[in-house]
Amino acid sequence: MRMTWFHHLNLTTEEATQLITAYQSRNVKTQRTLSADPRLWVVSALLPEYASEPKGRSQYQQRIWQ
Template identity: 50%
Template sequence: MRQTWFTHDPVDTDTANELLSRYAARNIQTQKTLATDPRLWLVSALLPEGNREPRRDTTYEHKCWV
């Protein structure tokens, strides 16, 4: 299965450490780098890609409107 890097939005130190621990519990390769704002961190995780496109959400669609 193909894997690509997913990067979270800049987060504070506590949130970054929590993300790293959750990914480590699932044995997912991660890296933490300093963002352009020195108070924030970027957390990246190497995640598997799905084989198919995501399904369209039809929760609020009614048959007579389509």
């Protein structure tokens, strides 16, 4: 499984701290860097990349929708 960096752009200090706390509780490697605007942050998380998109549960799909 390939791991890639996912970037959350232009977050305030409070939002960045909350996001990093949530990722670290799931043992995800994170980085916080200062954005071009010195009031905002960019949070990067190293997440797994899958070959295909996850499929939704079939119990929520009606046959008429297909």
